Amino acid sequence: MKVFSKEEHLDTELNIVPIIDCFVMLICFLLFTAAFTQLVFLEAKMTSNTAAAAQKSRSELDQFRLVVTFEDQGLRLATTGNASNKLNILIPMGKDGYDFKALHAKLISLKSEFPERYSADIEFKMKQQRAVDYEKITSAIDSIRHLSDEEYSVLRVAQKKVKNLELNSTEKEKNRARGHGQARQEPARKPGERERGPEAALSRRGAGWNRITAAPDGLG
Amino acid sequence: MESTFKKHRHQESNFELQITALIDTLVIILIFLLKSIATDTLDVEQGKHMTLPMVFNGMTTGKGSRLDITAEAISWNGQKYLDLQGFDTKKPLNGDDGWKALNTAMDATVKQEQADKTFDGKLLLQADKKTPFPALQEVLRVAKSHGYKDIRFVGAKYN
Secondary structure, three states, X not given: OOOXXXXXXXXXXXXXXXXXXXXXXXXXXXXXXXXXXXXXXXXXXXXXXXXXXXXXXXXXXHHOEEEEEEEOOEEEEEEEOXXXXXXXXXXXXXXXXXXXXXXXXXXXXXXXXXXXXXXXXXXXEOOOHHHOEHHHHHHHHHHHHOOOOHHHHHHHHXXXXXXXXXXXXXXXXXXXXXXXXXXXXXXXXXXXXXXOOHHHHHHHOOOOOOEEEEEOOOOO | XXXXXXXXXXXXXXXXXXXXXHHHHHHHHHHHHHHHOOOOOOOOOOOOOOOOOEEOOOEOOOOXXXXXXXXXXXXXXXXXXXXXXOOOOOOOOOHHHHHHHHHHHHHXXXXXXXXXXXXXXXXXXXXXOOOEHHHHHHHHHHHHHOOOOEEEEEEEEOO
């Protein structure tokens, strides 16, 4: 009978070759399947020229209509309707063409005045039509649709003016905890950190001018 | 002769492969890859030979028929129908046949989706960022005539 002594050395060896094989295969698989570019889309409805559709939207448009127009001189921002103060401003071309940052700033201040309006129309009235390309159209929709972007962080201040913002229960609770109405120093955020609190609710929901209508066929 | 053999055996027994550093590196690469994979990408393949514009925000989930515009071609759901030269949609290289084929393909898609009751008028438009407005206008007019009214402009998200 063989008796194992306590001091007997157990010679074990961990065979990690299979796991390395697995790792290598997994990395190859991930490299082939990885999507390093994240595709996103910006939605815009086409203008509808049917009488029924026109009638349907008339009541809202009679009150307030926001139109961003591509013109040869720049971007024109105009509001019409009973509920709006008539606005008609031209945002001139910047160094690199259309000034979407200025447009964004104007739209944020406009949104603080009309927080419950969401519709915006984009129109195109240029003689030099080739001056506008797909990139400019997406930039316009991007700057209209969302009021809070990392690159526009300096403009976030304007969002705090937004009134009558519909908050969910968690946000209301946070608002109460923060003591609304009291002047309070906002703690400095670290770079990349998301904005918190009720004033950020607008940006989290993407509640900019998010009902966008485009009129590329000139019917608008 | 016998002494030489013993010497060799002794050397082999001391051989040890140090692979800890290799495993460390592999694990780090693995974590990097897992982190960089976009888990909620749009359910659409990026079109070939095109540079998409960068956008800061946008929706990440959605479906629709896919229309691609590059300097050389217009494709519908991945199938090329028009051969272009420098985005010139007025004079496609394959003439009017290209437009007819595109119209027929769009019509077939719409009819098929209407029969399946899945048609919702949503169109995923992917175009090269330099696609001029007149080319977009022409293509969107055709899409609109087939009932596509919700245009989804696809772009690449800034990270």
